[in-house]
Each structure stands twice: as C-alpha cells, then as structure tokens.
Amino acid sequence: MKKYSQVVLALLLFLTWSCATDELNTVHPQQLDGTALDLTHAAGGNGQGHAYGLLRTCSSADVLERQLQENPGLVRKMELLEAAISAKGTSKPSKGGGKPGSGTDPGTGETPPAPAYQQITIPVVVHVLYNTQLQNISDAQIFSQIDVLNADFGGTNPDLSQLPGAFSGLQGTANIHFELANDRIYRKQSSRESWGTRDEMKYSSKGGMDAVDPETHLNIWVCRIGSSILGYAQFPGGNPKTDGVVIDPDFFGTTGSVQYPFNQGRTATHEVGHWLNLRHIWGDGRCNADDFVADTPLSDRPNYGCPAFPTVHCKTTDMTMNFMDYTDDACMYMFSQGQVDRMRAVLQTTARSGYIKTEAN
Structure with missing residues (x-):
C-alpha cells in the first residue's frame, strides 16, 4: 500500500508534470487535478465527423495551486484524508496488478461482491448569479440538473444499458441522492460579465453570494465563469467558505440555455465527482499515474467526443x-x-460527513 505522504506527493508532482510536459492532444490540455474544465475548439473534432468540435479539457492549474499557496495546511489535510480513506480499504498498491476491465481483485484473482450501500441524501443549495436574463436560468433547468445527478449517482440513468460487456462487472452504484428545495435557490443580478476561477462568486463582499451552511450542504454556484470554462470544483479539505461546485449556465441541466454537446447535465456529475474526491480516470499523467482507484484501467490521456x-x-x-x-x-x-x-x-470522514442528511434502508 502507498505511504500517505507519497499519495500527496504524487498529487503535487502530476500538477508540475502536466503543465510542463503534456503534449498528448492537439488541444494541449493542461492536466491538473480536475478542478476546472473548459471548452476548446480544436483540430480533430469530437469523433462525430466535425472537423472542429467543442472539446472538454482542463483549463489551467490555477485552482488547486492557488489553494495550496493560500493554505499551507491543505497538503497535510489531504494527506490525512487519504490515510482515512485508505484505512477503509478503498486504496490499492498500484495499477500494476490485475487485469483492468476484468473486475477481478489483483490479490485473489476473484471478483469481489459489490457492497449494497444504503441511500445517503445530500442537501443542495443553488446560487444563480446572472448578468443577462438568459443566464438567469429557470427553476425547471435547475431541477433538471438535480434529476441528472440523482440518476447518475443512483445508477438509474438509462444510458447505462450501453455499457460494454468488458466493463459490465465494474459498474458501481453510489446510491447518493441530492435534495433541493425551492427555498434553497438564490438569485442575484450582477454587472459582472464573468467571474473567473478565484472563487469571487462565493463571497457577497466581492459581489457574489456567500455559501449557505457549507458544512452540511453542497453549494452550487451557476454563473458565467469566462474563458470558455464549463465548471470547477473544490476537493475535500479546503476552506468551507469556498467549498462546492461552480458551473456555467450553458452546461447546467438538460433544458433552457444548455449547449450541445454538454447539454445532458454531465458537467455537474463530473464536478460533483471531484467534490467527492474522485480524480480524472487517467490519473492526470502517463501510464504509471494513479487515480487512487483499483478497478479503472490504465491510460495516459483523456478521451474526447464519443x-x-x-x-x-x-x-x-x-x-x-x-x-x-x-x-x-x-x-x-x-x-x-x-x-x-x-x-x-x-462521506464517512470528517471532510464530508456533515453532508449526510439521512440514511435509510
């Protein structure tokens, strides 16, 4: 098993590695830790016949790097968090063991039974910061996004039927439910045309809206981020005042202003995955990079389009x-x-345990 200091060191190293050496894709994405996504028009298209298509990539290394600079204790917090998660048996020695895609345990060669998790309900607060009326998305668009999160994290999304047989034994159901009440949608008009990724939308003192009950609620800010960025998330362990997810209104939900090909609410699913401590599946590096998950195959790059x-x-x-x-x-x-x-x-560690509203059979 990895030493916990090595886990955090790996996190810091892949930030440096990706910014300095990643030339794998024609769009040259800077592959950091997954805290920010952007749209890029790039040669190669999206795999569906478009010569130039919208591609999803990491936008910059600013988010996590800034948090580490502003909060020297964050590295230690992340180290302790990985230790706690490892103690629950979710870590692995490396990606070198076993056959990715087989669903077998590298140590025994057998397929372990998937745990049947009880449902966890996480309360959600949505902040809509808008400059134009088009950005002031409707309640229907907001609830369409909640529906997508509940389907994706509940394992009821109908497109699961497309899963190739090679991975049929690896799909998991988180059984996490997201609950949003009408009185938890807050709206504010602003003269600002974009907000960037320095968390200014999360402070009323900077023209944004303060997080509401951040120790117990998932806060989502919907606003124009700028620089063609889809969204970004804060990993566990950071400042509670900035904890949560930020999504551009054009990629939030499945109706209203959403834009193809990111019009099915999966940007929020991806970002909430980061909020729940998931890394990019390719480990943000070369073939020996790690996403700290045992059953995801090795890869050295992201995939785009279809x-x-x-x-x-x-x-x-x-x-x-x-x-x-x-x-x-x-x-x-x-x-x-x-x-x-x-x-x-x-969700069982101190970093996120306060977000559990209820547990039921």
Missing part, C-alpha cells in the same frame, strides 16, 4: 464512458465500483 470501443492506451482498454473522463455528455454514463467506494468512504 470514442469508438475499444479505445486502447497503455495496453489496456480505456473506460471512455466513465464520468471522470472528458467525453461528450451523451457518451459518459458510469462510475466504477472502486470510484463508488472512494466517494462513499469520503
């Missing part, structure tokens, strides 16, 4: 349909069981 199956990198078949890859909304539709175990584990 890739053909099988797509092979690092001598294994990529799980391109995973929510933590970079494919179009219509082509991502599953979490692995290992990712589910990791999310559930973080």
Whole structure:
C-alpha cells in the first residue's frame, strides 16, 4: 500500500508534470487535478465527423495551486484524508496488478461482491448569479440538473444499458441522492460579465453570494465563469467558505440555455465527482499515474467526443464512458465500483460527513 505522504506527493508532482510536459492532444490540455474544465475548439473534432468540435479539457492549474499557496495546511489535510480513506480499504498498491476491465481483485484473482450501500441524501443549495436574463436560468433547468445527478449517482440513468460487456462487472452504484428545495435557490443580478476561477462568486463582499451552511450542504454556484470554462470544483479539505461546485449556465441541466454537446447535465456529475474526491480516470499523467482507484484501467490521456470501443492506451482498454473522463455528455454514463467506494468512504470522514442528511434502508 502507498505511504500517505507519497499519495500527496504524487498529487503535487502530476500538477508540475502536466503543465510542463503534456503534449498528448492537439488541444494541449493542461492536466491538473480536475478542478476546472473548459471548452476548446480544436483540430480533430469530437469523433462525430466535425472537423472542429467543442472539446472538454482542463483549463489551467490555477485552482488547486492557488489553494495550496493560500493554505499551507491543505497538503497535510489531504494527506490525512487519504490515510482515512485508505484505512477503509478503498486504496490499492498500484495499477500494476490485475487485469483492468476484468473486475477481478489483483490479490485473489476473484471478483469481489459489490457492497449494497444504503441511500445517503445530500442537501443542495443553488446560487444563480446572472448578468443577462438568459443566464438567469429557470427553476425547471435547475431541477433538471438535480434529476441528472440523482440518476447518475443512483445508477438509474438509462444510458447505462450501453455499457460494454468488458466493463459490465465494474459498474458501481453510489446510491447518493441530492435534495433541493425551492427555498434553497438564490438569485442575484450582477454587472459582472464573468467571474473567473478565484472563487469571487462565493463571497457577497466581492459581489457574489456567500455559501449557505457549507458544512452540511453542497453549494452550487451557476454563473458565467469566462474563458470558455464549463465548471470547477473544490476537493475535500479546503476552506468551507469556498467549498462546492461552480458551473456555467450553458452546461447546467438538460433544458433552457444548455449547449450541445454538454447539454445532458454531465458537467455537474463530473464536478460533483471531484467534490467527492474522485480524480480524472487517467490519473492526470502517463501510464504509471494513479487515480487512487483499483478497478479503472490504465491510460495516459483523456478521451474526447464519443470514442469508438475499444479505445486502447497503455495496453489496456480505456473506460471512455466513465464520468471522470472528458467525453461528450451523451457518451459518459458510469462510475466504477472502486470510484463508488472512494466517494462513499469520503462521506464517512470528517471532510464530508456533515453532508449526510439521512440514511435509510
């Protein structure tokens, strides 16, 4: 098993690695820790015949790097969090063992039974910051996003039926429910045309809206971020005042102002995955990089558009349909069981335990 200091060191190293050396894609994404996504028009398109298509990529290394600079104790918090998660049996020695895609345990060669998790309900607060009336998205658009989160984290999304047989034993159900009441939608008009990624939308003193009960509620800010950024998330362990997820209104929900090919609510699913401590499925590095999940295949890059199956990198078949890859909304539709175990584990730690509203059979 990895030493916990090595886990955090790996996190810091892949930030440096990705900014300095990543030339894998024509769009040259800076692959950091998954806290920010952007749209890029790039040669190669989206795999659906478009010469130039909208692609989902990381926008910059600013978010986590800034948080580490502003909060020297954050590294230690992340180290302790990984130790707590590892103690719950969700970590692994490396990605070198076992056969990715087989669903077998690297140690025993057997397929372990998936745990049947009880439902956890997480209360949600949505802040809508708008400059134009188009950005002042409707309640219907907001609730359409909540519906997507509940389907994706509840394992009831109908596109799961597309899952290839090679991965049929690896799909997991988080059984996490998100609850939003009408009185938890807050709206504010602003003269600002964009907000950036420095969390200014999260402070009323800077023209935004303060987080509401951040120790017990998932706060989501819907606002124009700028620089073609779809959204970003804060990992567990950061400042409670900035904790939550930020999504551009054009990629939030499934109706209203949403834009193809990110019009099925999967940007929020991806970002909430980060909020629950998931990394990108390819580990944000080369073939030996780690996403801290045992059953996700090796890869050295993100996938875009709607890739053909099988797509092979690092001598294994990529799980391109995973929510933590970079494919179009219509082509991502599953979490692995290992990712589910990791999310559930973080909800049992002090970093996220306050978000559990109820548990029921």
